Amino acid sequence: MGNGELEHRELREPSAQAAFSDIASPIVDEAIEQAKGVASNPSAEGLHQLRISMRRLRSLWWSYRPLLDAGENTRQGDLFRSLSDSAGKARDYDILIELLKQQQRGGKALPSEISDARQKALDTGRTVLSNPEMKTILLDALSQATRELAARKDRTPLQTFSDGRVIASEKQLRRRMRRAATVKNSNVAAFHDVRKAGKKTRYLLELFGPVLSGGHGKALNRLKKIQKRFGALNDVVVSENLLRNNASLLAGIADPEKTLKWFRKERERRLRAAAALLRKYRK
Incomplete structure (x- = not known):
């Protein structure tokens, strides 16, 4: 393939390096908006949706691992996993409550200890994920990866x-x-x-x-x-x-x-x- 043909192909089809920000930015923006929602009106479902966004980001960063610094890529993946785990605790208690209802088949009311634990998990998730620094963390991760990919001389x-x-x-x-x-x-x-x-x-x-x-x-x-x-x-x-x-x-x-x-x-x-x-x- 000659240089002219290669350049023409790159004009028709973006490189993986150039496309990263276009793929990642909407997910990061969505996660930031979801975090705002958690801060103003915390709910287990809202935290669950935020957890899904974190998982999608982690998957995307995994896919770009061959093109990014290995150590930094691992650190960002661990960060997304930690945020995902923080978002999932209250949802876990909701699932437990539903299963207990199945097991008891509409019997006695569930103990207050379980609803209290669920509320504590919800409050903890809200505290972690509504922190204003979360927006900075996500935008920094996006910016750093975008810069690193743009600096690469090769194009895939x-x-x-x-x-x-x-x-x-x-x-x-x-x-x-x-x-x-x-x-x-x-x-x-x-x-x-x-x-x-x-x-x-x-x-x-x-x-x-x-x-x-x-x-x-x-x-x-x-x-x-x-x-x-x-x-x-x-x-x-x-x-x-x-x-x-x-x-x-x-x-x-x-x-x-x-x-x-x-x-x-x-x-x-x-x-x-x-x-x-x-x-x-x-x-």
Whole structure:
């Protein structure tokens, strides 16, 4: 390919380096607006949406890892994960409450200890994520990565880059699926790794969708099914851990042993359902 043809191609198709800000900026802006909403009217759903934005940013930064300083890229990824975790605590208690309602089938009122813990998590998330410094942190992360990419002398066509990073993400997902398929069903960590890898691949397909070569509709549908089935498993695992690791939450439940037994059985049932879907998609 001659220099003239290469220059013409770059005019038609932006480079991955040049496109980064256009992809990342809307997510950063959305996260900043969501943080403002959390500050003025905190809700578990608002925090959940902010958590999704943090996960999307983390996935995007992961995709650009080959083009960014490794140490700084890891630091930013850890930052997004920390913010995501802060946003998710209250949502975890909401899921626990819903599962307890299922277990009790409209029986006794839930203990005040659980609603108090949920409110505390909501307040903590609001305090962390409504901090004015959060806007500065996110804008600094965007600015730094944009400058670093602009300073690179090489240029990678956006489609080539996007295809390659989606393929890398899909390979990681397949490795985790193979591992989960070979471990005992009691190994929830392996299934959780599949869920995380599936989310990352889904986010990348959505972020890079317009420029990817080929169709990915079938892959997206599969990922949504994995996310739903494996997310249901994660819900019961997280809720069970909340109960087991917080004696005060169990204190107000009339029959804690019966409740824990129900969660154990529900976890096993959802593990089997997740394993069945895994077998289906590995054929």
